[in-house]
Amino acid sequence: MVLSRAASDSDDSVHSTFASRYVRTSLPRFKMPENSIPKEAAYQIINDELMLDGNPRLNLASFVTTWMEPECDKLIMAGINKNYVDMDEYPVTTELQNRCVNMIAHLFNAPLGDSETAVGVGTVGSSEAIMLAGLAFKRKWQNKRKAEGKPFDKPNIVTGANVQVCWEKFARYFEVELKEVKLRDGYYVMDPKKAVDLVDENTICVAAILGSTLNGEFEDVKLLNDLLTEKNKQTGWDTPIHVDAASGGFIAPFLYPELEWDFRLPLVKSINVSGHKYGLVYAGVGWVIWRSKEDLPEELIFHINYLGADQPTFTLNFSKGSSQIIAQYYQLIRLGFEGYKNIMENCRDNMVVLKEGLEKIGRFEVVSKDMGVPLVAFSLKDNSNHNEFEISEMLRRFGWIVPAYTMPADAEHVTVLRVVIREDFSRTLAERLVQDIERVLHELDTLPSRINAKNGDTVPAVPTKKSELETQREITTIWRKFVMDRKKMSGVC
Numbered sequence: 001m002v003l004s005r006a007a008s009d010s011d012d013s014v015h016s017t018f019a020s021r022y023v024r025t026s027l028p029r030f031k032m033p034e035n036s037i038p039k040e041a042a043y044q045i046i047n048d049e050l051m052l053d054g055n056p057r058l059n060l061a062s063f064v065t066t067w068m069e070p071e072c073d074k075l076i077m078a079g080i081n082k083n084y085v086d087m088d089e090y091p092v093t094t095e096l097q098n099r100c101v102n103m104i105a106h107l108f109n110a111p112l113g114d115s116e117t118a119v120g121v122g123t124v125g126s127s128e129a130i131m132l133a134g135l136a137f138k139r140k141w142q143n144k145r146k147a148e149g150k151p152f153d154k155p156n157i158v159t160g161a162n163v164q165v166c167w168e169k170f171a172r173y174f175e176v177e178l179k180e181v182k183l184r185d186g187y188y189v190m191d192p193k194k195a196v197d198l199v200d201e202n203t204i205c206v207a208a209i210l211g212s213t214l215n216g217e218f219e220d221v222k223l224l225n226d227l228l229t230e231k232n233k234q235t236g237w238d239t240p241i242h243v244d245a246a247s248g249g250f251i252a253p254f255l256y257p258e259l260e261w262d263f264r265l266p267l268v269k270s271i272n273v274s275g276h277k278y279g280l281v282y283a284g285v286g287w288v289i290w291r292s293k294e295d296l297p298e299e300l301i302f303h304i305n306y307l308g309a310d311q312p313t314f315t316l317n318f319s320k321g322s323s324q325i326i327a328q329y330y331q332l333i334r335l336g337f338e339g340y341k342n343i344m345e346n347c348r349d350n351m352v353v354l355k356e357g358l359e360k361i362g363r364f365e366v367v368s369k370d371m372g373v374p375l376v377a378f379s380l381k382d383n384s385n386h387n388e389f390e391i392s393e394m395l396r397r398f399g400w401i402v403p404a405y406t407m408p409a410d411a412e413h414v415t416v417l418r419v420v421i422r423e424d425f426s427r428t429l430a431e432r433l434v435q436d437i438e439r440v441l442h443e444l445d446t447l448p449s450r451i452n453a454k455n456g457d458t459v460p461a462v463p464t465k466k467s468e469l470e471t472q473r474e475i476t477t478i479w480r481k482f483v484m485d486r487k488k489m490s491g492v493c
Contacts, residue, residue: 160190211248216373249273357434
């Protein structure tokens with residue numbers, strides 16, 4: 001006789017997670033559960049919910065790296081349990097960071113000898129790097145003002161209105177006035193002349209962007225340096241420049257080596273760059289490099305001697321992972337100058353393919369520049385019936401994540417879509433994206449207008465003499481037909 005028994009709620013021996021009780025109950029959202037669950041069930045349930053996230057490879061909104069070689073993935077996992085701050089326990093990881101700093105400093109033409117150690121530090125991203133650079137400028141300015149017996153309570157920093165939000169955070173958190181150069185129609189980066197006009201004796205630095213988040217354009221750091229040098233001579237000030245090269249720092253040296261934007265310019269005292277953008281490392285690593293030791297006030301540096309020798313440290317946080325530092329070193333030695341150059345050239349070429357494909361459609365105006373971060377920012381020539389936000393929304397149905405946004409002050413009336421070309425975005429994907437954008441435009445043309453681009457008012461989809469109920473029914477019918485037609489389409493993700 002075969003014996004059988006019913007599984008109770010406390011029976012954890014069921015082999016299939018989907019046959020267990022764990023898929024019949026909601027996951028805790030506010031309080032830790034009272035009881036444990038099997039590791040297989042925990043993994044399966046969380047993994048299933050994460051399937052609802054977008055595909056990182058198709059997230060064209062982000063500058064952040066979404067693919068690395070399997071060999072580097074292994075190194076990342078091998079170092080994932082190392083706390084970088086434990087320098088005594090992990091001296092080799094500390095050495096790898098120092099090597100990265102030296103390599104990046106030489107890439108940015110820091111005035112160093114062949115065996116001279118660079119001044120810089122790894123961070124969790126460009127936001128922390130900018131905070132550290134800003135603190136250095138503020139402290140150095142305060143020390144100088146104190147020595148001169150002048151007020152030092154009203155520091156300011158000059159940037160363009162196109163800066164990333166981390167600059168606004170720095171200004172607010174560390175009590176520095178942010179003086180922004182407003183944008184204008186057709187010119188979406190900081191105007192160097194207007195920036196220098198805003199400089200006064202309380203300006204701790206002018207921040208230039210090498211690769212605007214909005215359209216990828218490089219600001220003219222050389223012109224800024226020349227104009228600011230002349231103003232410093234006239235006023236007796238010594239206002240310096242910081243270059244926010246979060247996106248462009250790993251692009252310009254390989255695609256535009258003759259472009260002067262880095263430490264070749266005497267007023268550039270510090271540069272930040274994101275290793276997790278075009279440094280080709282997963283999210284979680286940035287770098288800030290100073291021109292010389294004199295540009296980083298000593299009182300901001302903490303010294304530890306865990307290794308038997310002096311080890312300076314200057315960070316906002318304490319504990320952090322080691323994996324991204326290791327991954328950055330892997331990429332630098334694995335790819336070398338040649339490899340980075342090839343990748344950046346591929347990104348630029350695929351950007352051209354996408355740009356030309358959009359221009360052939362005939363309905364977009366490209367607002368990004370050929371020289372800059374490899375991205376395409378574009379807007380509709382006519383958005384009186386449908387706008388860029390609708391295109392962005394409908395592209396998600398094909399799997400693409402393409403952001404739509406308005407420009408900052410004084411160009412708020414301009415709305416753009418932006419596609420960032422990363423290492424893993426191939427020509428085939430670029431051509432497919434153009435095809436899907438054409439499909440979206442065709443589908444929008446069959447739908448009633450939802451907006452008035454000029455004033456944002458709702459536009460009637462049918463003659464105004466129809467009743468509100470009739471109008472609503474007609475719109476519902478059109479949308480229902482659209483959805484049913486979409487279901488019939490094959491080969492669409």
